[in-house]
Amino acid sequence: MATFLESLPAELITDILGELDMESLIRISYLSRRLRDIVSDPSLNPWRRPILRELHSGTYSDTLKHLSVRQTVPRQNWIEILSLASPNFILHEATLPNLRASEWDECFSRRFLPGWRNWVSSDTGKASFTKALSRIWHRSRTTCTSDEAWTRYITLNRNGSANELEGWFWLLVYGCLNNNTVFEASSRTFSPTAIFNEYKLQNDLTHLETRIRLVVQLQDVRILALGTLNSPRSTLTVNPNAHSFLHPPGITNLDGYIEPPRNPRAVTDHGVYPLSPDSPHYPRVSLPSLDYEHMIHPLPAKSHANYPWYTPGGEDKRWLGSGEVEEEGLKWVGGLLIVAQLITPKTRERVEDRVPLQDLDLVLGPGRSQYASFVWDDLWAIAPWMEERITQKIDGPGLGI
Missing domain, CATH: 1.25.40 (Serine Threonine Protein Phosphatase 5, Tetratricopeptide repeat)
Incomplete structure (x- = not known):
């Protein structure tokens, strides 16, 4: 033989x-x-x-x-x-x-969000990898936040700008400031739903249900997006970047399929959320190309192995509708809040009487209260096409110029 x-x-x-x-x-x-x-x-x-x-x-x-x-x-x-x-x-x-130091660095890039290098800025090679993994393991089993007192997150605004916020959320209502309301959110008490509910209150969106989507799952963390859906009477409240972040322009829920680009002078986002060039939300920057690649740094979990394309199997639920609209013919309105949720031993346990991996099931229940920072470098790694779509990056609160 x-x-x-x-x-x-x-x-x-x-x-x-x-x-x-x-x-x-x-x-x-x-x-x-x-x-x-x-x-x-x-x-x-x-x-x-x-x-x-x-x-x-x-x-x-x-x-x-x-x-x-x-x-x-x-x-x-x-x-x-x-x-x-x-x-x-x-x-x-x-x-x-x-392993060589370069091989340990490759392991770090594949496993962790790039922003997490701030945790191990003084270490390289094996030391940086094992130190970051030890912190992830420790934080996924305890409420200790000594290594990260304030949790960072990103909001995509409907005017095309985006904010990276740290530890607190300065709510600015477009056109009408409400005494610069500050919402405290240290890492130990960080709650994206509480922050987003306050945002809805200040922006007159409390009548709309908070929608939560699992964007992509990595080995130790999953990226969540919180927003609101509605049937707007005009385009003034529509957030094209929210849709583009969840649904990469040109990609559908057919695995590996990319729609051909349309006339950029008539629509934005290659056919998604059509706006006229006279609209205040029409992008003044060049649209991203359709040259997508499978994400490797960081490496997605098996449930999202084809990311940014659609991954069959039932866990990739970014496409709950078809074409330019979500379920029930709704569109994303207002801001979109993006956070990184640590995966714990209980995170994947299903909560009864709820649709799994959708809305409140993602943030309520055991093992769903630990979060880590999500910064600009993490956004470009998860959604590189957004770097060209965001008109202004704002560090901290503010509406930009």
């Missing part, structure tokens, strides 16, 4: 070995010199498929825990293991390999 297997081309042998489990693959590597060379060849790498199967299953074998001691396992596999495995496994169970 071994002689027949060795007579096959190396690529075909690799494809066959990829169907084995890791323990069997280790045994195969001892049968002959040629099989050992194939198993340890980084360009062939039959380890990738069995490793990914085990990572996606969530159950880790002893073989995976101590895989770093095997000389036949190409070190490149550890970039995926460190990017996808649970924090508890990496920190407390696995025997970590010796």
Whole structure:
């Protein structure tokens, strides 16, 4: 049997070995010199498929825990293991390999939001990765916020601008300031729903239901957006950027399909939320191109593996309507608040009598009260097409110029 297997081309042998489990693959590597060379060849790498199967299953074998001691396992596999495995496994169970500083930096970029480098600004390589992962593991199990006293978040305004706010939300009503109301929101008591409810009160939107959408889920955090839907009588309250953030221009809920661009002089967002050029919300900057790429830095979870394209399976619920409108023919109005919610051991538990991964189910219940900062660099990583659409970036409160 071994002689027949060795007579096959190396690529075909690799494809066959990829169907084995890791323990069997280790045994195969001892049968002959040629099989050992194939198993340890980084360009062939039959380890990738069995490793990914085990990572996606969530159950880790002893073989995976101590895989770093095997000389036949190409070190490149550890970039995926460190990017996808649970924090508890990496920190407390696995025997970590010796990687170059550049490889640890690649693991950091794939696993974490870029803004989280502020947590480990003085560290590099392995130290920065393990330090950030330790903080994530600690914060997902406790209410400790000593490393981040104030939580940052971003709001997309209907006038095309956006604000990055830290620790408090200065509510400014367009055209009518209401005594510069300040809403306190330290990391320990941070509640995006409370902040957004106050925003609705100041902007006369309390009659509209708060809609919450899961934009994308990473390994340790998921990005949520809070906004309101309505059937506006005019375009003055419509927020084109809210729709563009949730639905990348030109992409539909058909996996891999991109609509052809339309005439930019007649519409904005390539057909979404059509406005005339005379509208005050018509963009004065060039529209983004349709040259999308799968997001790698950071790497999305399996439920959003195709992001920014649609990922089948039932968890990618950004498209609840069709075309230019949401469900029931509504449009996004007012501001859109974007936050980063830490994933805890209880976050994925379903709350009874609610539609999973939609609206209040995303923020109410056990394991849904821990948040981390979401800053400009994180927004460009999650939605790079928004960098051209936002007319003005404002650090702190204010309407801009």
